[in-house]
Amino acid sequence: xxxxxxxxxxxxxxxxxxxxxxxxxxxxxxxxxxxxxxxxxxxxxxxxxxxxxxxxxxxxxxxxxxxxxxxxxxxxxxxxxxxxxxxxxxxxxxxxxxxxxxxxxxxxxxxxxxxxxxxxxxxxxxxxxxxxxxxxxxxxxxxxxxxxxxxxxxxxxxxxxxxxxxxxxxxxxxxxxxxxxxxxxxxxxxxxxxxxxxxxxxxxxxxxxxxxxxxxxxxxxxxxxxxxxxxxxxxxxxxxxxxxxxxxxxxxxxxxxxxxxxxxxxxxxxxxxxxxxxxxxxxxxxxx
Numbered sequence: 001x002x003x004x005x006x007x008x009x010x011x012x013x014x015x016x017x018x019x020x021x022x023x024x025x026x027x028x029x030x031x032x033x034x035x036x037x038x039x040x041x042x043x044x045x046x047x048x049x050x051x052x053x054x055x056x057x058x059x060x061x062x063x064x065x066x067x068x069x070x071x072x073x074x075x076x077x078x079x080x081x082x083x084x085x086x087x088x089x090x091x092x093x094x095x096x097x098x099x100x101x102x103x104x105x106x107x108x109x110x111x112x113x114x115x116x117x118x119x120x121x122x123x124x125x126x127x128x129x130x131x132x133x134x135x136x137x138x139x140x141x142x143x144x145x146x147x148x149x150x151x152x153x154x155x156x157x158x159x160x161x162x163x164x165x166x167x168x169x170x171x172x173x174x175x176x177x178x179x180x181x182x183x184x185x186x187x188x189x190x191x192x193x194x195x196x197x198x199x200x201x202x203x204x205x206x207x208x209x210x211x212x213x214x215x216x217x218x219x220x221x222x223x224x225x226x227x228x229x230x231x232x233x234x235x236x237x238x239x240x241x242x243x244x245x246x247x248x249x250x251x252x253x254x255x256x257x258x259x260x261x262x263x264x265x266x267x268x269x270x271x272x273x274x275x276x277x278x279x280x281x282x283x284x285x286x287x288x
Contacts, residue, residue, distance in 0.1 A: 003104055003243040005029035009219040010238030015195060016231035022046030023193050023236035026054045032102040033061055036236050038115050038193040040165065041093030048089035049167055052079050053097050061101075069101045069110045070176045073166070077112075077174050080167030094167035098133055098191050105243055107189070110178040112136060113165045116197055118190040120209045129206040132179055132189075136163045154201070160194065187242040188215060190222075195235035199226040215239040 006029050014021040022039035024047070037053040039046030056076040061067055076097065084091050096113025109117045114135040121128045134140060138161040142148045153159060164174050188209065196205075204225060212218035218239055226235045 006032070006102060006243055007215060007241040007245065008034065008238055009214075009216040010034075010236075011219050011223050012236040013223060013227065013231070013234070015233050015235055016227060018234055020044075020047065021234045022050060023195065023234040024050045024054050025191075025236050025238055026058055027238060028058060028062075031058075031062060033058065033099070034191060034238055034240055035097055035099035036115050036191045036193055036238065038096040038113065038195075038234070038236070039093065040095065041090055045090035045093035046095070048083070049080050049093040049095040052076065052083055052089075053095045053166055057097075057099065069099055069108055070178055073097060073099065073110055073112060073176045074173060077166040077168075077171070081169055084167070084169075092169075094165040096162065096165055096193070100189055100191060100240060102183070102240070102243070105183050106180065107183060108178060108180045109133065109189070110176050112174050112176055113162050114160070115191070115193050118192075118202075118205070120188040120190060120206070121184060122186050122210070126210040127206065129202055129209065131202070134177060136165075136175075136177075137161060138163060160198070183242040183244055185242065185244040186246060187244075188218070189240045190237060191240070192222075192237035193234060195231075195233035196222060196226050196237050198233060199229040199231065199235075215241055 008027055008029060010025050010027050012021060012023050012025055020043055024037050026035045035054065035057060037050035039050030041049055053076045056079045057072045060072045060075055080093065083089055084093055096115040098111040098115040098117050101108045109132055111117065111133045114137050117132040119130045119132050139153045139156045139159045141163065143150050143153050148156065164171065166174060200222065205222065208221045208225060209218055212221060219237060222237055223235060
């Protein structure tokens, strides 16, 4: 079974304190492939590393459709190392990655580093935000060991220290974590670099996703929130919609239909009937 290419929206910004953007992203709906990569290694080297990740994964999965996302990420790790050895970029450059591969009604997410994947599932209470990835970071190790509480991790002074990334010359292979699941109706998956999550709390992310009419508005509002809260790092994010999302999403004129019942068709009928009644009343007043 095949599905049409998924709807998505993506954005990247250097932030308010950086002169360059070491982040990059890939959006290939025709391949069912999306990723966010956060490069490191200083000016130019970080951009080179994240671009190598993007290009290696895209090319290898396109030329070999049976290649697993995990193996494609391992190949990106080796590509960064070999590139640095051959004078491309700089020694010590590296990159995180979080990638989504969607096929039919199932998806796989794989990651290395602290770029994240979230799942947004709407419900009658608004919706539920779930972090799907687990950071490869020093602070996450402290949480898992019980040394600090999970709620204290957000404010820990060493929260940006990662335990592995693509391109680490000390590692012949990286540990690629992954999850697999099945899409549910109207779900969204958010992929992002830590430039978003360092500035915007999960609670605020959930509020924005719950209030957004579509993924384009959600990406714009999340980016605005990250910049408003400081924008101290590069910020990259993209939202991918479930293949089971409603085809008549609130776009174009639909965005002006108020949220009343949660059912767009019912909301449109109620809104239309109200406008008709109001027009009839105004006409009566004018003619009487």
